[in-house]
Amino acid sequence: MQSKEQRIGVLVDVQNLYYSARGLYKRRVNFKEVLREAVKGRKLIRAIAYVIKSDIIKEKSFFDALGKIGYEVKSKDLQIFIGGTKKGDWDIGIAMDAIELANKLDTIVIASGDGDFIQLVQHLRMAFGCRVESMSFGKSTSGKLIEEVDEFTDLDKNKKFLIKEQPRREPPKKEQPKREPPKKEPAKK
Numbered sequence: 001m002q003s004k005e006q007r008i009g010v011l012v013d014v015q016n017l018y019y020s021a022r023g024l025y026k027r028r029v030n031f032k033e034v035l036r037e038a039v040k041g042r043k044l045i046r047a048i049a050y051v052i053k054s055d056i057i058k059e060k061s062f063f064d065a066l067g068k069i070g071y072e073v074k075s076k077d078l079q080i081f082i083g084g085t086k087k088g089d090w091d092i093g094i095a096m097d098a099i100e101l102a103n104k105l106d107t108i109v110i111a112s113g114d115g116d117f118i119q120l121v122q123h124l125r126m127a128f129g130c131r132v133e134s135m136s137f138g139k140s141t142s143g144k145l146i147e148e149v150d151e152f153t154d155l156d157k158n159k160k161f162l163i164k165e166q167p168r169r170e171p172p173k174k175e176q177p178k179r180e181p182p183k184k185e186p187a188k189k
Contacts, residue, residue, distance in 0.1 A: 002040060002042065002107075002151075003042070004041055004042060004043075005042075005043065005106075006042045006043065006106040006107045006131070007042075007043050007045045007104065007105050007106045007107070008038070008039060008042045008043060008044055008045060008105060008106065008107045008108075008109065009044075009045055009046045009047070009048075009098075009101050009104075009105045009107070009108050009109070010035060010038045010039065010044070010046070010047040010048070010109045010111065011048050011050070011094050011097060011098055011108065011109065011110050011111065011112075012031065012034065012035075012047070012048065012049045012050065012071065012111040012112075013050055013089075013090060013091075013094060013110070013111060013112035013114060014029075014031075014049050014050055014051045014052075014066075015050075015051070015052055015088065015089065015090075016111075016112040016113060016114055016136065017029045017031075017034070017111060017112070017136060017137070017155075020113060020136065020137040020139075020140040021137065021155075021161075021162060023140070024137055024139055024140060024156070025162055027162040027163060027164055028162070028163045028164075029155075029161060029162065029163070030160060030161050030162060030163045031049065031066060031069060031071070032069045033160045033161050034111055034135065034155070034161060035047055035069060035070055035071065037135065037153060037161070038109040038111065038133070038135060038153075042107065044070070045101075045104060045105055046072065046101060046105075047070050047071045047072065048071060048072045048073075048074055048097060049066045049071035049072070049073050049074070050074050050075075050090035050093060050094055051063060051066075051073060051074070051075045052075070052076060052077070052078050052088035052089070052090075053075050053076065053077050053078060054077075054078040054088070063075065074090070074093065076088070076090070076093075091114065091116050091117070094110065094112070094117070094120075095117070095120045098110070098120060098124060099120075099123070099124070099128075102124055102127075102128035102130050103128065105130060106130065106131060107130065107131040107132070107133060108124055108130050108131075108132050108133070109132075109133045109134070109135060110132065110133070110134050110135075110149075111134070111135045111136060112134070112136055113134070113136030113137060113138075113140050113141030113142060113145065114142065114145070115142030115144055115145050117134075117145060118142070118144055118145055118148050121134075121145070121148045121149055122148065125150075131150045131151075132148075132149050132150055133149055133150055133151040133152070133153070134146070134149040134151075134152050134153070135152070135153035135154075135155060136154075136155060137154070137155045137156050138152075138154035138155070138156045138157070139156055141154075
């Protein structure tokens with residue numbers, strides 16, 4: 001049961017939501033609407049967005065935008081292993097923060113569809129008495145996670161959680177100066 005007096009923490013697995021939106025809809029996530037929906041008028045204590053850095057120039061402006069809408073941004077580098085395998089996730093970091101914050105919160109919202117969080121949800125409820133909610137794109141969410149949380153918000157159900165991809169603009173091409181064909185010299189007699 002929700003009430004305006006609930007102290008709430010929102011923990012957002014940015015990569016999980018990003019890749020779900022991109023894979024399902026070829027769109028980006030509206031993280032401002034995700035936060036607004038998660039809070040629902042309750043007392044926001046902490047909102048943390050967990051991101052992976054991969055040296056893309058646009059990342060800094062995206063991370064700054066998350067900060068401006070109210071998220072504390074936690075980032076870590078993408079790990080690249082010998083052989084080219086890449087790994088980047090925040091599962092343990094999100095779990096640790098949830099456990100550390102649990103004594104200060106009534107409700108924890110985990111914005112991820114990752115089934116790895118099932119044991120965390122169970123622990124937060126049993127050990128701390130927290131209400132645990134989840135929000136993610138239902139089509140790519142663990143069914144067991146949906147069953148385990150107190151409330152699930154399916155981001156598939158409302159397009160306000162999506163932003164259309166902006167078409168990539170090609171830089172303007174410089175016009176090449178027109179070259180005059182070489183002048184033919186009159187033939188010598």
